[in-house]
Amino acid sequence: MNTFIKLANTWIKNLGTYEPGRPIEEVARDLGFRNVNEISKLASNENALGPSPKAMNAMCKAVSGMHRYPDGNAYYLKKAIAAKLNIKAEQLLPANGSNEIIELLGHTFLGPGTGIVMADRAFVVYKLVAATFHANVISVPMKDYTHDLPAMLAAIKPETRIVFIANPNNPTSTMVDEKTLDRFMEKVPAHVVVCLDEAYIELLTVSKQPDTLKYIRQDKNVILMRTFSKTYGLAGLRIGYAIAPEACIRLLNQVRQPFNVNAMALAGAEAALKDDKYVERTQKAVKEGIQYFEQEFRRLSLSYVPAVVNFILVDVKNGRNVFEKMMREGIIVRPMDGYGLPCHIRITVGTKQENKKCIKALEKVLSR
Numbered sequence: 001m002n003t004f005i006k007l008a009n010t011w012i013k014n015l016g017t018y019e020p021g022r023p024i025e026e027v028a029r030d031l032g033f034r035n036v037n038e039i040s041k042l043a044s045n046e047n048a049l050g051p052s053p054k055a056m057n058a059m060c061k062a063v064s065g066m067h068r069y070p071d072g073n074a075y076y077l078k079k080a081i082a083a084k085l086n087i088k089a090e091q092l093l094p095a096n097g098s099n100e101i102i103e104l105l106g107h108t109f110l111g112p113g114t115g116i117v118m119a120d121r122a123f124v125v126y127k128l129v130a131a132t133f134h135a136n137v138i139s140v141p142m143k144d145y146t147h148d149l150p151a152m153l154a155a156i157k158p159e160t161r162i163v164f165i166a167n168p169n170n171p172t173s174t175m176v177d178e179k180t181l182d183r184f185m186e187k188v189p190a191h192v193v194v195c196l197d198e199a200y201i202e203l204l205t206v207s208k209q210p211d212t213l214k215y216i217r218q219d220k221n222v223i224l225m226r227t228f229s230k231t232y233g234l235a236g237l238r239i240g241y242a243i244a245p246e247a248c249i250r251l252l253n254q255v256r257q258p259f260n261v262n263a264m265a266l267a268g269a270e271a272a273l274k275d276d277k278y279v280e281r282t283q284k285a286v287k288e289g290i291q292y293f294e295q296e297f298r299r300l301s302l303s304y305v306p307a308v309v310n311f312i313l314v315d316v317k318n319g320r321n322v323f324e325k326m327m328r329e330g331i332i333v334r335p336m337d338g339y340g341l342p343c344h345i346r347i348t349v350g351t352k353q354e355n356k357k358c359i360k361a362l363e364k365v366l367s368r
C-alpha cells in the first residue's frame with residue numbers, strides 16, 4: 001500500500017482541480033457521436049477562425065528544427081513584442097501560457113502567511129495557484145458582474161502580496177476603464193504587486209484598450225499578463241507573456257524552467273504578432289457574434305451580462321442541466337456553478353454557423 005497521501009504537504013491534500021471546457025473528442029466518445037465534426041466547442045473562449053495563417057506558415061517552416069532545444073531566452077520573440085509595444089525586451093517574460101505566469105508569481109511572491117486579493121467571479125486559476133502555495137485568498141464580491149476596485153483596495157491586508165485583476169474578466173466578459181484603474185493604482189500600497197491579466201485585451205479595438213503600459217513606464221509594482229491563446233488563435237500552442245519592470249522579470253526568470261516555451265510556440269507567436277489582418281477579422285467576427293447572441297437572448301427573454309469580448313454569460317435558470325442537454329445536441333458550453341453562478345452558462349462566440357446551431361440547441365433544450 002503506498003503512502004502518498006500521508007507524504008503530501010497538508011495543504012495540497014484537499015485542493016480543488018481546474019475544470020476545463022470539455023474536449024470535443026471526449027464528448028464524442030462519451031455521448032456516442034460518430035463524427036467529431038458534429039460537435040462545436042464554445043466552451044473555452046478560443047478563436048473560432050482557427051490559428052493565425054501567418055503563424056501556421058511559420059510553424060510549418062519551423063518543423064525541421066525540432067531536434068534542437070528552443071532558444072531559452074526567446075530572443076526574437078521578445079524583440080518582436082518589445083518593438084510592437086515600444087518597451088524593452090528586458091521587461092518581457094514569455095511563458096507556457098499566461099497560466100504559467102500565475103504559477104511563477106506564486107513561486108516568487110506567495111507562501112504560508114501571505115495572501116492574495118481577487119474578485120469572487122474572476123478567473124479561478126488565481127485562487128487555485130494561491131492555495132498551492134498555502135497563501136490565503138480574499139474574494140471580494142463583484143458589483144454588477146464587474147471588479148469593484150475600491151472594495152478590493154479596502155480588502156488589502158498587511159500580508160497581501162498580489163492583487164489579481166482580470167481585465168476584461170473571464171467569465172463575466174466585463175471590464176473596468178482606465179480612469180478607474182488609475183484611481184486604484186494611485187492608492188494601492190507599496191507592499192502589494194498588482195497583476196493585470198489582459199488575456200483578452202487585443203480583442204478590443206485600440207481606442208477601448210486601457211493604457212496599462214504606462215504603469216510599467218512609471219516603474220510601479222505591476223505585472224501585465226497577455227497571451228497568444230485568444231486573439232491570435234494559438235491556445236493549443238501554450239504561449240503567453242508577462243510585461244513588468246526589469247527587477248520583476250529578473251525574479252521570474254530565476255524561478256522558471258530553462259526551456260519553458262517550446263520552439264514551435266516561439267516561431268508561431270512571432271509570426272502571429274505580424275498578422276494584423278487576422279486580428280481585425282477576429283475583432284469583427286467577435287463583435288458580430290456577440291451582437292447576434294444578445295439579440296437572440298432578448299428574443300428568448302433570457303437575461304445576460306452585456307459582453308465586451310468573445311464570450312457571454314446568460315441566465316438559463318439551471319446552468320449545469322442546460323450544459324448537459326446542449327452537449328447532447330452537439331454544443332459544448334461552460335456551466336458556471338463553480339463560479340457561484342448556478343443559473344448561468346458561458347458561451348464563446350463561434351463561427352456564424354456554430355452560433356446559429358447554438359441558439360437552435362438552446363431554444364430546443366429550454367422549450368422541453
Ligand SMILES: Cc1ncc(COP(=O)(O)O)c(C=O)c1O
Nearest residue numbers: 097098099123170199227229240
Ligand atoms: C482571464 C484569463 N487569464 C488567463 C487565461 C489563461 O490563458 P493561457 O492559455 O495563456 O494560459 C485565461 C484562459 O481562459 C483567461 O480567461
